[in-house]
Amino acid sequence: MATSHQASGIQAGRLAAPEIADNFGDLHPAYDAHEAAVAADRCYFCYDAPCMTACPTSIDIPQFIREIQAGHPASAAKTILDQNILGGMCARVCPTETLCEEACVREAAEGKPVEIGRLQRFATDVLMARDEHPFSRAPSTGKKVAVAGAGPAGLSAAHRLAMLGHDVVVYDAKSKAGGLNEFGIAAYKSTEDFAAREVDWLLKIGGITMQYGKKLGEDLSLETLKADYDAVFLSIGLAGVNALRAAGEDMDGVRDAVDFIEELRQADDLTKLPVGRNVVVIGGGMTAVDAAVQSKLLGAENVTIAYRRGRDAMGASRFEQDLAASKGVTLMFNVMPKAILGEGAAAEIELEYTDVHDGRVTGTGETLRLAADQVYKAIGQTLEGQPAELELEDRKIMVDATGRTSVANVWAGGDCASGGEDLTVTAVAEGRDAAMDIHSTLMG
C-alpha cells in the first residue's frame, strides 16, 4: 500500500505506481499524423516570420511546417536540425509560449498560436524513429577540439565541429552526457529516456569521443587542454547554487532543488523517491516550478512556491505558473524566507512579506509560517570551478558574440558564458555559433 498524502515527514511511496506513471507521462503528448496535419495547416507561411526571429536558433519554422503540410516530415526535421541539432529536446523543453509561439501571428489573430513546439517534436520524432543520422562529416581537417561539458552547448558545438571535419573529445564531470537535459529538467518534459536517446543519436555523426568523470579544475586543466588541442570550448554550466541566507538553512529537509530534480531524473522507481508532506520551494524560475510540480506529482500534500517578488518578475513563464497551479501548487508572491524552524529537521518555514521599490526587495516586517518538512532552494545557480585566467562578466565567463573568451583559442557557451538567457535553445545556438567561429579560426 502506498503511504498517503497525509503521512508526515519525508516519505517515499505516497502514490501507487500507476498513479506515478500517469503523473509523469508526457506533458504535451506527441501528435499523431492527423493532429500534425491539422496543426500544420494553421501556419500562414509568414514573410520573414516573427516565430523564426523569436527562435534563438533561428529555425526556419514556416519552411519546416510547410514540409509537414506537404507530407515529408523527415525533411522538416532536417530543416530543424540544420539550425538546432537538439531540436528534439528543444521541442519538449523550450518555453515556446515566450518564444516562437508568442510571436506567432495567430497568437495576435486568435490568441491561439500554431503549436510550433509540438510540430517540431512530430517532425524530429519521425526522423529519429528511422534510427539514421541525417548529417555526415566533411573530410578530416586533422584538427582536434576539446569540449568541456556535455550539456546542450557542448553537444551542439561538438556535433557541428565533427560535421565540419574536426576530431572532438567531449569531457564531462558526470558519468552521462546531456547536462541539464539529462539531470536538470522536469521528467514529464523528457519522457522515455529521451535525453539519453538524443545524445546517442547525435553521436552517430562520428568523430566525437566521450570522456566521462573528467571535471575541469579537478581531473583536467585548461592549460593541458590548450596544449593538447587546437581549440577548447567550455560549456561547464553553473555548478554552484545560491544560498538562502536564512536561519536554519542547514537543517535536515532543506535541499537544493537541482539535486532533487537530478535524483528524480535518475531514479529507476519513483515510488521509492521520498518527498515531504508539506513542501515549500523558494524561488521563481523554471527550476522552482519543476521542483514544485514534481513534488506534487510524487504525492506531496501541500506544495507552495514562495517567491520574493511579484508575479510579473517571475522567471517562470505564465504557462509554467499555470501548469503549477493546475497541479495544485500554491503560488505565493512577495514573500521571502526568514527562518526554517524545527527540532533538527525542518518542520516550519517563516516567511516575511516584501515590498519591491526600484527593483530592491525589502521586508515589511509582517511574517507568516507554513508547515514545511521539506524546503527546496531554487534561487539560482552560479558559476563554479572555472579556470582562473578567464575574465568574467556579470559572474559568468566573458565571451563575445561568437563565444570567444579572453583567452586565445578558448571559446565558451551555454549557461556558464555571458549573454543570452539560460535556456537549452540558447545554449544550442551558442555552441553552434562558437563551433562555426572555431572552424573559421582553425581553417584560417
Next chain:
Amino acid sequence: MADLTTEFLGIKSPNPFWLASAPPTDKEYNVRRAFEAGWGGVVWKTLGSEGPPVVNVNGPRYGAIFGADRRLLGLNNIELITDRSLEINLEEITRVKKDYPDRAVIVSIMVPCEEQAWKDILPKVEATGADGIELNFGCPHGMAERGMGAAVGQVPEYIQMVTEWCKKYYSKPVIVKLTPNITDVRFPARAAKNGGGDAVSLINTINSIVAVDLDQMAPEPTVGGKGTHGGYCGPAVKPIAMNMVAEIARCPQTHDLPISAIGGVTTWKDAAEFMALGAGNVQVCTAAMTYGFNVVKEMISGLSNWMDEKGYTSTQDFIGMAVPNVTDWQYLDLNFIAKAKINQDDCISCGRCFAACEDTSHQAIEMSADRVFTVKDDECVACNLCVNVCPIEGCITMEEVPAGQLDERTGKVVSDEYANWTTHPNNPSATAAE
C-alpha cells in the same frame, strides 16, 4: 421568413435547391431521405435503355483534392449512369413522386443517339408522373466512349437533334444538361434552344485527372494499376460554372433560356450568386456527398435570411439581377481608381501581402523594421492580390479614389467621366469617344 418557393419551367418546388443527377439520387431510399431533409427537388440519376444495365468498376470511383484541414474542394468520379435496371428505377420514381407531390422530380436520361431509343424510353418516363426530364449530354467518361454523354454534348447539331426528338415524344419540360468540356458554351446552349429545349442545366463535370499515385505511377482513382480521366466537380469548379451560366444568361440569343445552375454549390451564398447570374434554381451534388443531406438546411436558412435582409420576398426578385453587370473587359471603366488600404488594427503582421506584392506584383507595400505594413499609394495599381492573400477577412480593403483627387501613381487627377479601352489612345482600333 422569405418564401423560397420557386417555379422553374412551371414546376413548383418549396425551395430552389435540387439534388443533381448523381449518386445521391440513384435510389428511392436516398431520394426519400433527401426529401425528408428538405430538398426542393431531385434530378433522378441518369437512366439508360432497357436491358442489362451498365456495370461500374469495382475499385475506387472517386478521387479528391483537399484544402486546409482536409476540406474537400474538388471531387472527381468515374462512375457511370445508373447500374440498376430501368424497370426498378421507373417503379421507384413513380412511388416517390406520388408520395411527394410538392417536390420536383426530374428524370435524367442517356440513351444512344438514335431516335428509336428515345422514342422507346420517353413514354415510360412520362408514365411515372415525374415533372420533367433532363438530357445527360455531359458525362465525360465511360459513356462518352460509347457515343453518349459528352460525345453528344460536344456536337451542337446532335444536341439539337436529340432535343427535337424529346420534344416530339415527351410532353413535359425538357432540360438539356450541358458539358463544360467545350470551348464556348453558348453554342451548345443555342442548339438546345433551337431544338426546342425548355431550359439548360450546367455544368456537368469537367474532364480531369485529380491526382497521380506516385507509387503505382497511375492516375487516381486507381483501378488495378490504371486510372482514367473522370468528371470533376465540387467547390473548385464553381467559378468555371458561374462564368458559363453568365455567358448564356447575357447572350442575346439565349438570355431568355431558363437555367438550372450546377457546380460547387455548398452554401446559400453560392446559390444566391448563381441565381443573381440568371439561374432559376440550383442543383447540388458534392456538398451533399461530402456532408450528407442535412446541408440543405443551412442553404434554406441562409438564403431566407439574406432575402429578408435585402427585402426580397420571392426568388424571382433577384434572379438575373447581376446579369447586366457582367460585361466584356473592354467596357470596364479605366477612370475608376482604387488603392489598397491596410487596417492596422486588424493586421496581424504576417507579411503575406508584402511577400505577394514585393515578389510578384508592384512593390507597393512598405514593411517597417517593426513589421508595420503600409500601402505606397504612388505604386499601388489596386490589383487586389494583397486582399486575396491576407488571412484576415476585411483587413485590407480597396478604397476608391474619388473624382477630383490626385492619383499619386500616375500624377493625374481622377476624372469623373467613364472611359474604357474602346476609346483609349493606346488602342490602335480606338473609336472616338462620343
